Amino acid sequence: xxxxxxxxxxxxxxxxxxxxxxxxxxxxxxxxxxxxxxxxxxxxxxxxxxxxxxxxxxxxxxxxxxxxxxxxxxxxxxxxxxxxxxxxxxxxxxxxxxxxxxxxxxxxxxxxxxxxxxxxxxxxxxxxxxxxxxxxxxxxxxxxxxxxxxxxxxxxxxxxxxxxxxxxxxxxxxxxxxxxxxxxxxxxxxxxxxxxxxxxxxxxxxxxxxxxxxxxxxxxxxxxxxxxxxxxxxxxxxxxxxxxxxxxxxxxxxxxxxxxxxxxxxx
Amino acid sequence: xxxxxxxxxxxxxxxxxxxxxxxxxxxxxxxxxxxxxxxxxxxxxxxxxxxxxxxxxxxxxxxxxxxxxxxxxxxxxxxxxxxxxxxxxxxxxxxxxxxxxxxxxxxxxxxxxxxxxxxxxxxxxxxxxxxxxxxxxxxxxxxxxxxxxxxxxxxxxxxxxxxxxxxxxxxxxxxxxxxxxxxxxxxxxxxxxxxxxxxxxxxxxxxxxxxxxxxxxxxxxxxxxxxxxxxxxxxxxxxxxxxxxxxxxxxxxxxxxxxxxxxxxxxxxxxxxxxxxxxxxxxxxxxxxxxxxxxxxxxxxxxxxxxxxxxxxxxxxxxxxxx
Numbered sequence: 041x042x043x044x045x046x047x048x049x050x051x052x053x054x055x056x057x058x059x060x061x062x063x064x065x066x067x068x069x070x071x072x073x074x075x076x077x078x079x080x081x082x083x084x085x086x087x088x089x090x091x092x093x094x095x096x097x098x099x100x101x102x103x104x105x106x107x108x109x110x111x112x113x114x115x116x117x118x119x120x121x122x123x124x125x126x127x128x129x130x131x132x133x134x135x136x137x138x139x140x141x142x143x144x145x146x147x148x149x150x151x152x153x154x155x156x157x158x159x160x161x162x163x164x165x166x167x168x169x170x171x172x173x174x175x176x177x178x179x180x181x182x183x184x185x186x187x188x189x190x191x192x193x194x195x196x197x198x199x200x201x202x203x204x205x206x207x208x209x210x211x212x213x214x215x216x217x218x219x220x221x222x223x224x225x226x227x228x229x230x231x232x233x234x235x236x237x238x239x240x241x242x243x244x245x246x247x248x249x250x251x252x253x254x255x256x257x258x259x260x261x262x263x264x265x266x267x268x269x270x271x272x273x274x275x276x277x278x279x280x281x282x283x284x285x286x287x288x289x290x291x292x293x294x295x296x297x298x299x300x301x302x303x304x305x306x307x
Numbered sequence: 308x309x310x311x312x313x314x315x316x317x318x319x320x321x322x323x324x325x326x327x328x329x330x331x332x333x334x335x336x337x338x339x340x341x342x343x344x345x346x347x348x349x350x351x352x353x354x355x356x357x358x359x360x361x362x363x364x365x366x367x368x369x370x371x372x373x374x375x376x377x378x379x380x381x382x383x384x385x386x387x388x389x390x391x392x393x394x395x396x397x398x399x400x401x402x403x404x405x406x407x408x409x410x411x412x413x414x415x416x417x418x419x420x421x422x423x424x425x426x427x428x429x430x431x432x433x434x435x436x437x438x439x440x441x442x443x444x445x446x447x448x449x450x451x452x453x454x455x456x457x458x459x460x461x462x463x464x465x466x467x468x469x470x471x472x473x474x475x476x477x478x479x480x481x482x483x484x485x486x487x488x489x490x491x492x493x494x495x496x497x498x499x500x501x502x503x504x505x506x507x508x509x510x511x512x513x514x515x516x517x518x519x520x521x522x523x524x525x526x527x528x529x530x531x532x533x534x535x536x537x538x539x540x541x542x543x544x545x546x547x548x549x550x551x552x553x554x555x556x557x558x559x560x561x562x563x564x565x566x567x568x569x570x571x572x573x574x575x576x577x578x579x580x581x582x583x584x585x586x587x588x589x590x591x592x593x594x595x596x597x598x599x600x601x602x603x604x605x606x607x608x609x610x611x612x613x614x615x616x617x618x619x620x621x622x623x624x625x626x627x628x629x630x
Contacts (some may be wrong), residue, residue, distance in 0.1 A: 046528035053441055057450055058435025060504065063497050064457040067468050117319035125313055126320065134320045136623065137327050143551065143618045144330070144611070145558020147585040151592070151607045152330045155337050175326060182323065208312035229459075236461025239560035239585065243592045263463055267561065270467050285464050296459045300452065 067268045068289075071271025075286020078279035083156065083287075088265060091276075093284050095251040099260030100288075102253070103166065104235045107173030112227060115178040116210055119185025124211055135186060142179040149175050150240040158244060166252075166259030169245025173234045189220040221302055228299030236292045238263035263281060316516065334417035334611060336345030344598065349605060352408020355571035356599060361404050393540075407602035409584075409609065411571045415488065416583040416610070418574065419563060420556045422492025427500045428549060434500075435507035436533055438602040451508075458501035466565030469494035473564060483578025486568035491583070494566055495556050503552040511537055547625030558610060560585035584610045 086092025118138070154174040158164055163252045192215050200210035216223070238261075241247075247264035250259075262284055269281035335342075345352065368630060436455060438447050474490040514537045522532045540544075568580020569590050582590075584606045594602055 042528055042531070046530040049530040050441060053433045053436045056430040057437040057442070060432055060434050060454055060457065060500060061450065063500070064453055066472070067334060067457075067464065068466055070472055071464065082571070111405050114319045114322060116324060117316040121316035121320040124374060125316055130478045131320070134323050138323045139622055140615060140618050141323065141327060143554050143558075143614065145560070145585060145614055147558065147560045147588050148330065148334070148607050148614075151337075151588060151604060152588045154592070155333045156329070165378065178323065178326075179550075206309045208309050211312075232459060236459075236463070238461070239589065242589055266463055266467070267564070270470075270565070281467065282469065285467060289460060289464055292461055293456060 048098065052054075071282070071286050071289055074279075074282040078283040079286065080283075083283060084165030085122055087251045088260070091280065091284055093262065093265075093280070093287065095248070096262040096265050096284065097258040097287065099245075099248070100235065100262035102240070103169045103173060103259060103261060104231060107177055107234055107253075108227070108231055110170065110174035111230075112179035112181055114174075114181055115181025116185045116223070117188065118178070119182045120211060120216075122182070122186050123189040124207075124215065133185070136181075138182045143182060144238060145239075146176060147239040149241070149271045150242055153240070153244045161256075163243060164246040164258045166245055166257070169259055169261065170255070172240035172244045173237060174205040176237060176240055177230050177234050178225035180225060180230040184230070185219075188222035188226065189215060192218045204255065225299045225303045226238075228295055232292050232295040232299065235295065236263065236288060242267075265296075320540040330611065331608075333497060334604055338601055338608045340598060341601035341605040345602070345605075349407070349409045349602075350413060351410055352406070352575050353410040353573055354406055354408045355411060355602075357406055358403045359406050405598065407599065407605075408607050411573055412582050412584045412587040412606055413609065414573060415567060416557060416585070417579040418488055418581075419492040419495055419567065420553060420585055422489060422577075423495035423499055423550070424553055424558045426493055426496030426553070427503055431500050431503035431507055431552075432545075434485070434504040435511055438504070438508045439511040440529065440533060440537070451505075453506055454501045458505065461561075462559060463561040465494055465498050465562040469497075469562060470565040478578070481578050484568065484577065484580055486566055486580050487578045488567065488574045489577045490580050491563045491567035494560055494562050498559065499552045499556050502555060503548060506548035506551060507545050510541040510548055513544065514540045543625050547621045548599075550617060550621035550625060554614050554621060557617065558578060560589050564589050576593065589610070614618050 080123070083093045084097070085094060087095040118134065122135050125131075126134070150172055153168050153175065157171055158170040161168065196214050196218060197210055200214045201207070205213070241261050241264050245259040245261050245264070248260040249269065252258075252260055266281050266284045266288065269277045269284065272278065323571045341349065434450075437449055438454075442450060469490065470486070473494060474485040474487075477490050477493060478485040478487075483489070518536050518540065519532055522536050527535070563583050567583055567586055569582050569586055570580050571582055571587075572580070575579040588603050588605060591599070592603055
């Protein structure tokens with residue numbers, strides 16, 4: 041009897057793993073079939089106004105890249121403070137708040153940026169979108185930096201100080217170097233996450249049918265356009281949405297896997 | 308140089324603090340007109356964007372809010388006389404006003420999250436047990452990565468897949484609408500599944516090997532070890548993981564936006580459409596202005612406070628205790 045219960049339990053557990061895997065397979069196969077069906081290389085040449093996706097892909101990468109340019113230095117600096125400089129209460133308060141912010145609803149961050157950037161500027165803009173994504177990214181970067189720096193052995197820091205290096209030199213040249221791979225993995229995972237974000241962009245950058253590099257106006261976004269296209273009644277729009285989803289997912293998964301492989305190769 | 312570097316890092320850390328306070332203050336001040344207009348009753352009012360005759364409202368309103376809410380009221384008039392004056396003086400089209408209540412999206416958010424939890428929890432537990440205890444190390448690694456990839460897929464993809472492929476099947480089985488509370492909740496469940504499984508596995512992995520080995524040595528089966536050793540040991544951490552996943556589900560926008568139906572109506576059954584807070588914001592923010600926009604900010608504030616509370620509870624009560 042005990043053995044039978046054990047068997048049933050193990051079977052159920054394996055079954056749930058299979059269910060999880062089959063969801064992944066189902067989504068990927070759907071994307072692959074639907075996406076590849078409407079996939080054309082002309083999608084990379086034309087803009088949305090001509091039935092292509094070029095402006096959206098470029099726009100999304102610019103938004104995410106700009107968000108990283110804002111979010112990575114700020115997040116890393118804050119992580120360094122928590123781990124290297126901060127003492128006691130304040131540092132752990134910041135760590136806790138950043139943990140909470142990591143799970144804050146992304147749409148609320150969109151609404152916040154709408155109120156502080158879009159309304160004063162008088163309209164949606166690329167800047168607003170990038171700022172919203174940067175706010176999403178900062179807590180993730182803080183979290184990685186913090187936990188990766190905590191893995192660096194104390195002796196390394198002491199050795200640096202003993203050689204007469206100043207503390208910031210030790211942090212930049214020794215501690216960060218030692219934790220480099222881990223931090224890069226974390227940053228790539230964070231980047232992969234914001235590349236696929238839609239909700240914070242809905243009313244900050246919105247999207248545009250045209251190619252644009254002007255960050256002061258509505259900015260083309262792949263994810264927001266997928267949402268718009270998927271809600272349109274025409275079959276052709278929805279096909280385009282599937283092709284865009286396919287490209288988006290491939291981009292996100294490649295960035296994500298790259299991040300994982302960097303750490304793996306190190307070991 | 309040392310000083311500059313230290314100051315910069317302190318400033319960046321403080322930025323987190325400022326951002327969080329800033330989000331709260333901004334939402335509050337943007338929601339203020341709606342908060343003053345509707346008060347706490349906002350939470351229990353099922354009407355959204357509904358025209359109501361002004362007279363009914365006036366009776367239930369405190370006089371002080373009346374002067375601020377309506378520019379038609381003459382500045383020199385005393386609050387108590389307002390209702391009479393409005394009725395006498397104003398045209399018919401000013402005699403109605405639009406009211407907003409948050410009950411429908413709040414209920415929609417909570418119910419869809421509950422359905423997601425009920426669906427995801429048993430499967431996530433199963434996966435976690437599989438990864439932590441059953442599978443050989445290399446299989447566990449591969450499956451673990453696959454599960455984490457599922458977590459990496461953008462939420463908008465879950466929404467499209469859910470709407471066109473998953474929901475029709477569910478609607479065939481259960482009946483009712485393809486866009487409904489149920490299908491939205493289930494797709495939300497699929498979304499939080501990998502997240503929940505991963506952190507539950509991490510909690511289970513904290514069980515000391517010595518405890519497990521002693522139980523096996525006494526002749527316990529795997530099921531008994533999991534039930535009597537691992538589960539009690541990591542219980543607090545597992546509950547924390549579940550609550551954390553709940554926090555994620557509460558604020559999810561895109562996956563739900565495709566599936567919940569987006570109508571401001573309380574769901575009559577589990578398979579009828581309704582709306583959630585993030586979806587109400589996503590779909591109405593663009594067109595909203597004035598009081599309507601303020602009401603959306605009020606909803607955002609409520610969502611922010613709920614998820615703040617839920618996440619803090621998970622992080623600082625359960626997960627801290629688990630360490």
